[in-house]
Amino acid sequence: MRFSLPLLLTAMAGVLPFTASAAQSADIVLKNGLVLTMNGDKTVYSKGAVVIKDHEIIAVGDDSITNQYQAKKTMDVDGDIIMPGLINTHTHVSMTVFRSLADDVPDRLHRYIFPLESKLVSRDMVRIGANLGNVEMVKGGVTTYADMYYFEDEVARTVENIGMRAILGETVIKFPVADAKNADAGINYAMKFIKQYRNNPLITPAFAPHAPYSNTTETLQKVAKLSEQENVPVLIHLAETHHEAEVIAKRSNGLSPVQYMESIGALNNHVVAAHMILVNDKDIAIAKKEDIGIAHCMSANIKAAKGVSPALKMFDDGLRIGLGTDGPMSGNTLSIIDEFNQVAKLHKLVNHDRSAMPPIKVIEMATIGGARALHMEDKIGSLEVGKLADVIVIDTKAPNMVPIYNPYSALVYSANSANVKDSIINGRLIMQNRRVLTVDEDKIRQQAIDYTQVVRDTVIKSGEQVL
Amino acid sequence: MRFSLPLLLTAMAGVLPFTASAAQSADIVLKNGLVLTMNGDKTVYSKGAVVIKDHEIIAVGDDSITNQYQAKKTMDVDGDIIMPGLINTHTHVSMTVFRSLADDVPDRLHRYIFPLESKLVSRDMVRIGANLGNVEMVKGGVTTYADMYYFEDEVARTVENIGMRAILGETVIKFPVADAKNADAGINYAMKFIKQYRNNPLITPAFAPHAPYSNTTETLQKVAKLSEQENVPVLIHLAETHHEAEVIAKRSNGLSPVQYMESIGALNNHVVAAHMILVNDKDIAIAKKEDIGIAHCMSANIKAAKGVSPALKMFDDGLRIGLGTDGPMSGNTLSIIDEFNQVAKLHKLVNHDRSAMPPIKVIEMATIGGARALHMEDKIGSLEVGKLADVIVIDTKAPNMVPIYNPYSALVYSANSANVKDSIINGRLIMQNRRVLTVDEDKIRQQAIDYTQVVRDTVIKSGEQVL
Numbered sequence: 001m002r003f004s005l006p007l008l009l010t011a012m013a014g015v016l017p018f019t020a021s022a023a024q025s026a027d028i029v030l031k032n033g034l035v036l037t038m039n040g041d042k043t044v045y046s047k048g049a050v051v052i053k054d055h056e057i058i059a060v061g062d063d064s065i066t067n068q069y070q071a072k073k074t075m076d077v078d079g080d081i082i083m084p085g086l087i088n089t090h091t092h093v094s095m096t097v098f099r100s101l102a103d104d105v106p107d108r109l110h111r112y113i114f115p116l117e118s119k120l121v122s123r124d125m126v127r128i129g130a131n132l133g134n135v136e137m138v139k140g141g142v143t144t145y146a147d148m149y150y151f152e153d154e155v156a157r158t159v160e161n162i163g164m165r166a167i168l169g170e171t172v173i174k175f176p177v178a179d180a181k182n183a184d185a186g187i188n189y190a191m192k193f194i195k196q197y198r199n200n201p202l203i204t205p206a207f208a209p210h211a212p213y214s215n216t217t218e219t220l221q222k223v224a225k226l227s228e229q230e231n232v233p234v235l236i237h238l239a240e241t242h243h244e245a246e247v248i249a250k251r252s253n254g255l256s257p258v259q260y261m262e263s264i265g266a267l268n269n270h271v272v273a274a275h276m277i278l279v280n281d282k283d284i285a286i287a288k289k290e291d292i293g294i295a296h297c298m299s300a301n302i303k304a305a306k307g308v309s310p311a312l313k314m315f316d317d318g319l320r321i322g323l324g325t326d327g328p329m330s331g332n333t334l335s336i337i338d339e340f341n342q343v344a345k346l347h348k349l350v351n352h353d354r355s356a357m358p359p360i361k362v363i364e365m366a367t368i369g370g371a372r373a374l375h376m377e378d379k380i381g382s383l384e385v386g387k388l389a390d391v392i393v394i395d396t397k398a399p400n401m402v403p404i405y406n407p408y409s410a411l412v413y414s415a416n417s418a419n420v421k422d423s424i425i426n427g428r429l430i431m432q433n434r435r436v437l438t439v440d441e442d443k444i445r446q447q448a449i450d451y452t453q454v455v456r457d458t459v460i461k462s463g464e465q466v467l
Numbered sequence: 468m469r470f471s472l473p474l475l476l477t478a479m480a481g482v483l484p485f486t487a488s489a490a491q492s493a494d495i496v497l498k499n500g501l502v503l504t505m506n507g508d509k510t511v512y513s514k515g516a517v518v519i520k521d522h523e524i525i526a527v528g529d530d531s532i533t534n535q536y537q538a539k540k541t542m543d544v545d546g547d548i549i550m551p552g553l554i555n556t557h558t559h560v561s562m563t564v565f566r567s568l569a570d571d572v573p574d575r576l577h578r579y580i581f582p583l584e585s586k587l588v589s590r591d592m593v594r595i596g597a598n599l600g601n602v603e604m605v606k607g608g609v610t611t612y613a614d615m616y617y618f619e620d621e622v623a624r625t626v627e628n629i630g631m632r633a634i635l636g637e638t639v640i641k642f643p644v645a646d647a648k649n650a651d652a653g654i655n656y657a658m659k660f661i662k663q664y665r666n667n668p669l670i671t672p673a674f675a676p677h678a679p680y681s682n683t684t685e686t687l688q689k690v691a692k693l694s695e696q697e698n699v700p701v702l703i704h705l706a707e708t709h710h711e712a713e714v715i716a717k718r719s720n721g722l723s724p725v726q727y728m729e730s731i732g733a734l735n736n737h738v739v740a741a742h743m744i745l746v747n748d749k750d751i752a753i754a755k756k757e758d759i760g761i762a763h764c765m766s767a768n769i770k771a772a773k774g775v776s777p778a779l780k781m782f783d784d785g786l787r788i789g790l791g792t793d794g795p796m797s798g799n800t801l802s803i804i805d806e807f808n809q810v811a812k813l814h815k816l817v818n819h820d821r822s823a824m825p826p827i828k829v830i831e832m833a834t835i836g837g838a839r840a841l842h843m844e845d846k847i848g849s850l851e852v853g854k855l856a857d858v859i860v861i862d863t864k865a866p867n868m869v870p871i872y873n874p875y876s877a878l879v880y881s882a883n884s885a886n887v888k889d890s891i892i893n894g895r896l897i898m899q900n901r902r903v904l905t906v907d908e909d910k911i912r913q914q915a916i917d918y919t920q921v922v923r924d925t926v927i928k929s930g931e932q933v934l
Contacts, residue, residue: 096869100876104815104822136866299808303880305815305823332880333867341766342809348571348772349813355571356772399603400800400884402563402912403919409567413770413799417867418885445869452870 022068027427028052029071030391031063033082034407038367038382042360044407050082052389055201055427060383073429077393080421081407083363084382085143085390086336087370090235090274090295090324092149094121094129096136097451099328101459108304113329119458121178125451126151130158132448133334135441138162139434140335140417143390143425146272146295146324146374148208148235150179153193156203163430163438165390167272167374168197169208169235172223174215183209183219187226194230202426204376206233211240212257213247217264224266231270233375238273241306245278258283267292272373274324277301277309284314293320293373296365298343299333300326312347312357315365322370323362335417336366344412359408393422489535494894495519496538497858498530500549501874505834505849509827511874517549519856522668522894527850540896544860547888548874550830551849552610552857553803554837557702557741557762557791559616561588561596563603564918566795568926575771580796586925588645592918593618597625599915600801602908605629606901607802607884610857610892613739613762613791613841615675615702617646620660623670630897630905632857634739634841635664636675636702639690641682650676650686654693661697669893671843673700678707679724680714684731691733698737700842705740708773712745725750734759739840741791744768744776751781760787760840763832765810766800767793779814779824782832789837790829802884803833811879826875860889 028051035048037060049066051059059065066074102112126149137145144165147155152168159166170190172183180186190207197205207223209215215223227234239245239257252260258279261267267290274295276287287294296311314321323339325331331338340362347357371381379388394411396404398419404410423431430438495518502515504527516533518526526532533541569579593616604612611632614622619635626633637660638644639653647653657674664672674690676682682690694701706712706724719727725746728734734757741762743754754761763778781788790806792798798805807829814824838848846855861878863871865886871877890898897905 099870099872099881100874101872103873103876103880104825106822108821132866132869139866299812302812302816303808303821305819305821308816332876335867338808338883341770341805342812345766345769345809349769349775352772354575354770354772355573358571397912398885399599399606399908399912400802402599402915403566403922405566405568405919405923406570407567409570409799413570414567416805416883416885418865418883441866445864445866448869452872455870456872 023070024068026051026053026058026069026071027073028424028429029066029069029074030082030393031066031074031076033077033080033393034396034404035060035383036081036083036363036407037384038084038364039384048082050383050391052391052424052427055388057383057385057387057389059385075422080396081394081411082383083392083394084367084380085392085423085425086141086366087322087374087381088137088142088145088325088334088336089272089293089322089370089373090297090326091133091145091147091334092327093133093145093147093155093334094126094149095327095329096133096334097125097129097448097455099332101329101455103332116459117178120455121150123151123154126154127158128447128451130155131439131444133328134158134162134164135436135439135444136334138164138423138431138436139420140333140337141392141394141420141423142334142336143392143423144370144374144380146235148210150177152205153196156197156205159203161439162436163202163425163428165202165380165425167204167206167233167235169206169233171208171210172215172219173210174219183215187219187222191226194232204233206235208235211237211244212261213244217251220261220266221264224268227270228268234271236271236273238276239278239283240275242278256280256283258286262286262290269375274326275301275309276314277307279310284310284317284319287314288317288319291320293322293375295324295373296321296343297324297326297331298346299339300330302342302346303330308346308350311343312351315361315369320372320375321365322373323366333417337415337417337420340366340412340415359406359412362412363408389424389427391424392420395419395421490537491535493518493520493525493536493538494540495891495896496533496536496541497549497860498533498541498543500544500547500860501863501871502527502850503548503550503830503874504851505551505831506851515549517850517858519858519891519894522855524850524852524854524856526852542889547863548861548878549850550859550861551834551847552859552890552892553608553833554789554841554848555604555609555612555792555801555803556739556760556789556837556840557764557793558600558612558614558801559794560600560612560614560622560801561593561616562794562796563600563801564592564596564915564922566799568796568922570799583926584645587922588617590618590621593621594625595914595918597622598906598911600795601625601629601631602903602906602911603801605631605890605898605903606887607800607804608859608861608887608890609801609803610859610890611837611841611847613702615677617644619672620663623664626670628906629903630669630892630895632669632847632892634671634673634700634702636673636700638675638677639682639686640677641686650682654686654689658693661699671700673702675702678704678711679728680711684718687728687733688731691735694737695735701738703738703740705743706745706750707742709745723747723750725753729753729757736842741793742768742776743781744774746777751777751784751786754781755784755786758787760789760842762791762840763788763810764791764793764798765813766806767797769809769813770797775813775817778810779818782828782836787839787842788832789840790833800884804882804884804887807833807879807882826873826879829879830875856891856894858891859887862886862888
């Protein structure tokens, strides 16, 4: 077909200016997806798109919005689920190197884990374990996690390497540990780490007083004060065990751990409390008033027969509550997807009500709820314009995921961590079609496997049974 | 180096006759694996092999045994776990096409599922759903399953196509269903199906009276008599709900469902009873005396807030008990691996004991326990010479599976269904490196997705809410 020159120019005028100047530039466009925004209205786009520029989400909506953008990379996800990255509000990532060791031993923490750690925790162990755990989390759709352990500056380097987001809490505990001879040394280590990572775009450094019973009142008060002064989070195990409750009741004339922490001024809106199993209505009211975050770790809690936290009540009461895996010697996996179906089902069981804890609440806890638990809901946890671009894509074609009448049900009752296909964190593509792009997965796995010989030698020497 | 002819012949004599005639022929050799035999001694070979000829296992042992065999196919599994195929003792495989539909609705069976089925169950639906569920099960390591549904001759064809092993129970129920207008018509359908599949190497046809409350005493007695006459299994839901217990107590002057079934002569060593949640010590003693098999369906039971079956006590008391997923509208997945960690953890929780239900018991229930539940322990459930060759290989290099100090722990607390790499059923390689070799997975998925439109149209017409 021939055009006269004026006609051709007219035709071009209708197209060229639109793509050349009216279209805004973007870095990544995800399109043709079932978009679960997890915004305040829980908006779902059945054929939707998410547009990312630099580190942020700049548009979310029906696929038609993509016409307005000229993107460096366009990902047609062919009907798969696009959702906010999952948030793991409590773990000890480096403990992957101990996974499957001496499970189910009574009084395991004091009889087994602390002695094992006193022999083995080192910069090497922390780095090797964190590298492996980071890969597991990315492959399981986790984009942000909160960690409590030792040598957190080593963990920080692994997090930067893979390109995840993390709150890293340096442990403060009253007995000698690998990187500090007492609680004050732990505080000093943490302060140094906080100064080093204060303005890092991916890492939020934090204090991690181990628990109320394993620290003095003075230490807990000192950490609380410093957390306000430095404006950093405080990660702590709280209301987790009967042993803890007994020690604290003795220390405080009968207060519960939550009441005790409030009474000494150690609860504030920097605190993220893991577990919160042994809490009554008064404790829950205090947690709400003090605006603390809560990490609900169902899988680990029931594995240790510790009980089921009243997480559903805390969620319904409007507390800041998200999901956590706990460490890989406790959970034993690091993928938040592995928590979903246990969280949904256990709350039904203990409430004798099959309609309790519906899937949408579980997904809320895993995303925006986790963000609220970490006091980061202004930055992450939902797909909304202006939020940081932490986005995952879930395969809807794996046989366990077919069909999908209700995407929340499919995620909670059917999905496993291997159904996560792609992960974008802080606007950067970290995993595509299950291949992690930023680190060498094979090398990381081999380093972890090699390290197991160190663990075996130590455990066998100590006379403990590995198998 | 030069040899004299006599010396060379002497040297060859030490080698050639061995490979040429002393070596026995085999079809498949799996070697270099961590072999969990699940035999009576729970023998583990840390670097072991399994040798298969025709449909049977002809050798199990250390890798050195492979020198004695000349195999058509040798699979070096590079340290991965080799174990018996998993046994799903209770499902309704065709219901995959309804998965994620109307979860968590109170009184769901009567208000939702039965009406839905009365509109939709057909040969097409049964075939399409079973094809999808079979693929999901193979990819999740299930090699044998027990099914209760309608048009089981359609299910049988799908099972033969993919090459799985199954007990298929044709439903007997007192109200009109898609393939029978009443219980007697169901019995007639079942009898025809039994005659058709009596000598099939993969399929065991069976009766499936739905439950005590949904059948008359006469029907249950008739089925019991026919099961002995035809020497076939009887699959039934038993002691599952309070509604059932009330109906049966009224019918029988206060007997429990198990006691009632015994009193009418409907329990025998052909019965496989699903659920067995509401059972007391007397019921358990009866179940043991009558030698019935039990399908423990933890995931489905707690999702419906029905409670936790005393499966640990039944296991410890020596009853025939295996694991089941229940149907995909209940569980919602069909992979027995998805049951592992819930089974291990819930029994710890309800027994207030973290050492209760250790991983090795869970793996026993999933393999030889499942075989015992189906009264097939002489044929399947462990890797032993003379048993049928149902063998799976589990990836030990996925990040969630690293490291492995204790393989039972790793399987129960870390593995997911995507960690299953290879599957051999009845001596035939059905899946290799996660690719199903015997059916067209893409076509099966697309047929299931296409069918969802029929379901959507029906549900939307009926005014029920899908999302």
